[in-house]
Amino acid sequence: MPPRTKRRTSIADVAKLAEVSVGTVSNVLNRPDRVSPATRERVESAIAELSFVRNGSARQLRAGTITTAGAIVLDIANPFFTDVARGIEDRLDEAGYTLMLASSDEDPEREARYLRLFEEHGVQGVMVVPSGPEIEHLLTLRERGLRIVLLDRPSPDPSVSSVAVDDRAGAAAAARHLLDLGHEHLAFLNGPHTIRQCADRSAGLRDALSEAGLDVDEALEEITITALNADGGQAGTEQILAMDARPTATMCVNDLTALGALRTLRAAEVPVPSGMAVVGYDDVTFAGELATPLTSVRQPMHRLGHRAADLLLAESEAPEQVVFQPELVVRESTTGTG
Amino acid sequence: MPPRTKRRTSIADVAKLAEVSVGTVSNVLNRPDRVSPATRERVESAIAELSFVRNGSARQLRAGTITTAGAIVLDIANPFFTDVARGIEDRLDEAGYTLMLASSDEDPEREARYLRLFEEHGVQGVMVVPSGPEIEHLLTLRERGLRIVLLDRPSPDPSVSSVAVDDRAGAAAAARHLLDLGHEHLAFLNGPHTIRQCADRSAGLRDALSEAGLDVDEALEEITITALNADGGQAGTEQILAMDARPTATMCVNDLTALGALRTLRAAEVPVPSGMAVVGYDDVTFAGELATPLTSVRQPMHRLGHRAADLLLAESEAPEQVVFQPELVVRESTTGTG
DNA sequence: CGCGCGCGATGAATCGTTTCAACGTTACCA
DNA sequence: TGGTAACGTTGAAACGATTCATCGCGCGCG
Numbered sequence: 001m002p003p004r005t006k007r008r009t010s011i012a013d014v015a016k017l018a019e020v021s022v023g024t025v026s027n028v029l030n031r032p033d034r035v036s037p038a039t040r041e042r043v044e045s046a047i048a049e050l051s052f053v054r055n056g057s058a059r060q061l062r063a064g065t066i067t068t069a070g071a072i073v074l075d076i077a078n079p080f081f082t083d084v085a086r087g088i089e090d091r092l093d094e095a096g097y098t099l100m101l102a103s104s105d106e107d108p109e110r111e112a113r114y115l116r117l118f119e120e121h122g123v124q125g126v127m128v129v130p131s132g133p134e135i136e137h138l139l140t141l142r143e144r145g146l147r148i149v150l151l152d153r154p155s156p157d158p159s160v161s162s163v164a165v166d167d168r169a170g171a172a173a174a175a176r177h178l179l180d181l182g183h184e185h186l187a188f189l190n191g192p193h194t195i196r197q198c199a200d201r202s203a204g205l206r207d208a209l210s211e212a213g214l215d216v217d218e219a220l221e222e223i224t225i226t227a228l229n230a231d232g233g234q235a236g237t238e239q240i241l242a243m244d245a246r247p248t249a250t251m252c253v254n255d256l257t258a259l260g261a262l263r264t265l266r267a268a269e270v271p272v273p274s275g276m277a278v279v280g281y282d283d284v285t286f287a288g289e290l291a292t293p294l295t296s297v298r299q300p301m302h303r304l305g306h307r308a309a310d311l312l313l314a315e316s317e318a319p320e321q322v323v324f325q326p327e328l329v330v331r332e333s334t335t336g337t338g
Numbered sequence: 339m340p341p342r343t344k345r346r347t348s349i350a351d352v353a354k355l356a357e358v359s360v361g362t363v364s365n366v367l368n369r370p371d372r373v374s375p376a377t378r379e380r381v382e383s384a385i386a387e388l389s390f391v392r393n394g395s396a397r398q399l400r401a402g403t404i405t406t407a408g409a410i411v412l413d414i415a416n417p418f419f420t421d422v423a424r425g426i427e428d429r430l431d432e433a434g435y436t437l438m439l440a441s442s443d444e445d446p447e448r449e450a451r452y453l454r455l456f457e458e459h460g461v462q463g464v465m466v467v468p469s470g471p472e473i474e475h476l477l478t479l480r481e482r483g484l485r486i487v488l489l490d491r492p493s494p495d496p497s498v499s500s501v502a503v504d505d506r507a508g509a510a511a512a513a514r515h516l517l518d519l520g521h522e523h524l525a526f527l528n529g530p531h532t533i534r535q536c537a538d539r540s541a542g543l544r545d546a547l548s549e550a551g552l553d554v555d556e557a558l559e560e561i562t563i564t565a566l567n568a569d570g571g572q573a574g575t576e577q578i579l580a581m582d583a584r585p586t587a588t589m590c591v592n593d594l595t596a597l598g599a600l601r602t603l604r605a606a607e608v609p610v611p612s613g614m615a616v617v618g619y620d621d622v623t624f625a626g627e628l629a630t631p632l633t634s635v636r637q638p639m640h641r642l643g644h645r646a647a648d649l650l651l652a653e654s655e656a657p658e659q660v661v662f663q664p665e666l667v668v669r670e671s672t673t674g675t676g
Numbered sequence: 677c678g679c680g681c682g683c684g685a686t687g688a689a690t691c692g693t694t695t696c697a698a699c700g701t702t703a704c705c706a
Numbered sequence: 707t708g709g710t711a712a713c714g715t716t717g718a719a720a721c722g723a724t725t726c727a728t729c730g731c732g733c734g735c736g
Contacts, residue, residue: 008482010722021686026724036684051478056458057404058722061395061691068438068459077424079417086415089441098455100406101439103427117436120394121406140389144346230627259627266629289568289597291604291629348692359716364694374714396692399721679736686729692721699716706709 009050018046029054060122069312070100070118070126072111073151077103079284080301081129084151087305088127095313097124106131115141125312127151127305133196135160149308153196155321161311163304163322167197170297170326171204174251174279177295177328179212181335183249183277188222189236189261190253198253201281205251221247228253233260240276241268249277249334255284258294262333266291271338278333292338293331300324347388356384367392398460407650408438408456408464410449411489415441417622418639419467422489425643426465433651435462444469453479463650465489465643473498487646491534493659499649501642501660505535508635508664509542512589512617515633515666517550519673521587521615526560527574527599528591536591539619543589559585566591571598578614579606587615587672593622596632600671604629609676616671630676631669638662 011029015022020039027035028043035043046052060066071088073081081103089099100118104111108131115137118126125147128138135150135157142148142160150162178186186205193199202222209216223239225232233252237260240250252258258280262272270276272292280287283298307322314320332338349367353360358377365373366381373381384390398404409426411419419441427437438456442449446469453475456464463485466476473495476486480498488500516524524543531537540560547554561577563570571590575598578588590596596618600610608614610630618625621636645660652658670676 008722011724012722022723023687023725024685027685030724034684039685051482053454053457053482055399055460055722057395057399057460058691059458059724061393061399061693062722062724064691064724066395067455075424076414076427077420079420082415082417082420085439086413086441089414089439093440098438098440098452098459100436101423101427102431102436103424114436116391117405119391120397121436122393122395144389144391256623256627259624263627285594286597286624289594289601346692349694350692360693361695361716361718362714365715368694372714377714393692396721397694399723400692400694402694402721677736679734681733681735683731683733684729685731686727688726688728690725691723695720696718697716698718700714702711702713704709704711706707 008055009052011052011054013050014043014046014052017050018043066122066124067095067097068100068121068123069097069309070102070114070121070123070128071151072102072104072114072126072128074106074129074131075103076101080282080299083301084305084308087302087307088309089305090302091306091309091313095309097309097313104129104131108132108134112137119144119146125149127308127312129153147312149311151308152304154323155319158321159319161319161321163308163311163324165299165304165324165326167200167326168204168207170281170299170328171201171251172208173204173326173328174281174295174297175205175208176212177330177334178249178251178277178279179208179214181249181277183247184214184219185245185247185249186220187236187240187247187250188220188253189225189233189250189257190222191228192224192226201253225253225257229256230260230263233257234264235260237261237264241265241270247276249273249279251279251281253281255280255282255287255294255296258287258296258333259290262290262292262294273332273334273336274338280333283329287329288331290333292333292336295331295334296329298327298329300326346393347390349390349392351388352381352384352390355388356381404460404462405433405435406438406459406461407435407647408440408452408459408461409489410440410442410452410464410466412444412467412469413441414439418620418637421639422643422646425640425645426647427643428640429644429647429651433647435647435651442467442469446470446472450475457482457484463487465646465650467491485650487649489646490642492661493657496659497657499657499659501646501649501662503637503642503662503664505538505664506542506545508619508637508666509539509589510546511542511664511666512619512633512635513543513546514550515668515672516587516589516615516617517546517552519587519615521585522552522557523583523585523587524558525574525578525585525588526558526591527563527571527588527595528560529566530562530564539591563591563595567594568598568601571595572602573598575599575602579603579608585614587611587617589617589619591619593618593620593625593632593634596625596634596671597628600628600630600632611670611672611674612676618671621667625667626669628671630671630674633669633672634667636665636667638664
């Protein structure tokens with residue numbers, strides 16, 4: 001990329017044209033009330049004539065302050081993070097801030113690189129979905145004055161702010177819904193427990209089963225799938241269908257997985273929900289639009305992002321751990337007549 | 339938000355600790371080959387010890403160059419733009435650039451505000467999906483040295499680069515597919531022609547019909563829907579079902595609309611495709627996962643973004659108008675046995 | 677008439693980096 | 707041995723804004 005050739009017009013050019021000092025131009029820009037209406041107008045028309053735009057780097061360098069925040073999510077193409085990002089953007093927008101956004105693809109090195117870039121650019125703070133369990137690197141960032149907010153992850157360190165959704169409660173609510181409908185033998189298509197969300201959702205499910213007085217080992221068939229998408233759902237469902245004592249309901253770690261499950265059940269001519277009830281997680285846009293509308297656990301993604309930005313912008317330095325409660329959305333995949 | 343209090347450690351601190359001049363530290367940072375291994379190592383360990391991070395504002399101020407680009411899309415929560423953004427990010431990442439991202443919500447004022455913010459931050463250029471037909475404001479930006487790339491919109495001005503998808507060809511391909519299958523009476527659930535994509539897709543459809551020697555007025559029922567989503571699709575489809583001479587195929591302006599159409603057909607017990615073939619547009623992730631997998635026109639969204647970033651980063655100042663060809667993905671909603 | 681006050685405007689210092697002309701060493705060759 | 711080329715390092719200027727001590731001026735008051 002070639003360097004920008006044209007020199008940007010500076011505050012000095014404006015000052016010369018308006019026949020005032022640079023300090024006065026700066027005052028017009030930042031404290032218009034301190035300058036007399038006559039000169040102010042002269043300066044303003046000079047600004048307009050030169051179509052002057054102030055140089056944010058110089059401004060930031062001297063004033064130290066900046067109106068940019070960074071966010072690092074796992075993958076912006078994932079609808080969950082998309083909605084979170086939109087929530088962040090909306091809140092920052094209210095405050096006149098701009099957002100620098102990046103996807104880490106769960107690669108800690110990529111995450112670190114973006115963090116450094118953001119820090120160099122002088123962001124006020126970063127909202128980050130950590131790629132790994134470690135958050136040491138974030139603590140050192142904070143020591144250098146950046147504000148840190150953990151996204152979609154309760155903070156292991158009470159001094160760091162975080163916003164998350166209670167996955168354990170969400171999974172428990174879904175399980176209770178199935179128990180209420182009379183299901184006593186559940187399958188759970190889940191990812192590996194190294195992923196926090198997967199571990200938490202498993203725990204929530206087990207909570208609900210024990211609460212109901214069931215023997216968890218008997219009542220729950222947890223099947224670990226590697227791909228948390230439709231193909232993973234299909235593979236897992238095929239396993240379930242091959243079982244001798246087939247569960248009567250399947251819970252899925254997310255809606256894409258549920259999509260694969262529904263597809264497989266349809267192919268096997270197992271009616272939903274009478275032959276097998278299905279529950280998803282996330283409540284993505286199309287969940288309600290499927291052939292069999294999907295019961296799912298809705299996460300307040302937009303609010304998650306909004307609140308994260310809120311914490312970042314907060315006057316107070318006091319850390320805060322926000323946990324949202326998810327909401328079960330009941331549809332025909334559990335209560336229908338199919 | 340309270341100001342950052344701690345003074346960041348500067349290149350001078352590093353220089354003092356390493357007992358060299360600031361110029362040398364700068365050389366270690368930017369042209370390590372020009373400094374002797376001994377001093378380089380001394381400087382590097384001083385950097386590590388102080389955990390020094392260079393101040394991007396000062397760097398940018400002096401060097402004039404910066405590795406940030408901006409992008410403004412209509413709505414980052416829309417899967418189409420999400421994938422485009424991801425393509426942009428991936429390309430920028432290769433070049434070590436960071437992305438500032440914003441959604442304009444089709445509000446020209448919001449767009450203008452973000453453009454100004456980006457310019458103040460000194461971005462090298464912006465990729466923008468214009469909110470309105472006017473691009474005057476972008477031309478003035480370019481005069482001030484920013485690079486401009488239009489997204490998802492062929493440029494009306496040959497001096498401005500752009501990347502777009504050929505909507506007319508995409509719609510024509512879909513129509514030809516339906517004609518090949520023997521359909522001679524089509525419905526088109528489309529948005530208002532003030533939206534460029536809608537107008538282009540309508541034109542493409544008409545192209546294909548005329549080519550096939552059909553009387554367009556007879557063969558095409560274009561129904562204007564206001565909401566380009568599932569509800570709009572439902573309302574439109576109900577209109578179609580109420581027609582005396584019912585078309586045998588329905589083309590939809592996007593996949594969400596098609597989703598609504600499928601839902602309505604199912605409720606009316608019209609088999610797809612034997613009673614009514616359905617085609618969508620965009621080929622979003624779930625299009626292939628529906629009860630009746632949806633034939634759709636795939637847009638190369640990721641490549642769109644990737645290429646846009648490419649143009650922005652290009653050495654050459656020569657403007658380029660890139661038009662991608664969409665690809666028809668045939669599935670059971672047109673060729674199935676249902 | 678003189679003094680002090682307050683309002684506006686001034687301009688130099690400052691932020692932290694990059695860049696570059698200049699300088700001191702060392703090495704090499706005539 | 708003297709001259710020069712190459713190399714590594716230095717130190718100060720420059721980027722463009724903000725900030726603040728200072729100054730000039732007009733006005734009111736004693």
